Amino acid sequence: MQKTLYKMTMGLGIMVLAAQQVHARTCAPRDEVIKRLTETYGETRQGIGIARQGTVMELFASDQSGSWTITVTLPDGITCLVVSGQAYETMAEALPPNV
Template identity: 55%
Template sequence: MKRMIIAALAALLACPVAAQTARNCATRDKVVERLAEKYGESRQALGLGAQGAMVEIFASEETGSWTITMTMPNGATCLMATGQAFERLSEALPEQGDDT
């Protein structure tokens, strides 16, 4: 899951201005409420990105649906990606090799 989050964040944070101009934006409270009511999704992870953006992953463990949002400092929250088959992972880091 960490790899998925990193890849998604890299792609999404490359164009935060474009995300704000999209029609899939609203106040954070409205977005969070809609994700909970309509899809049963709750926040699973978050991180800070470029220009003060907060990126959050919401998901429903019952249905497997997931949504990635980005909230800009001005308060606009935009849907960046959605999908199915959400899985919670807890992978260990690979062992570090000895470079000597």
């Protein structure tokens, strides 16, 4: 049991260190992130939402290339890339009612 707890603790520590390294590479002031998404990928903002504690989630996408990116901007103005992908399509379909 102690070995398992030790391994879990070490694993958690490694994940925290890795997350700090990823944060350093994927976050920057918002204007820098937006400029790069626009100039490099041709993406524009397609959607926005407010999350906890004043965090803003935005979806950027390009109609030409189909690339897309989801960002999160913290109250201090730092924007982080959350996920990105390809084959973005705009859809306007009604969801079925809750049963």
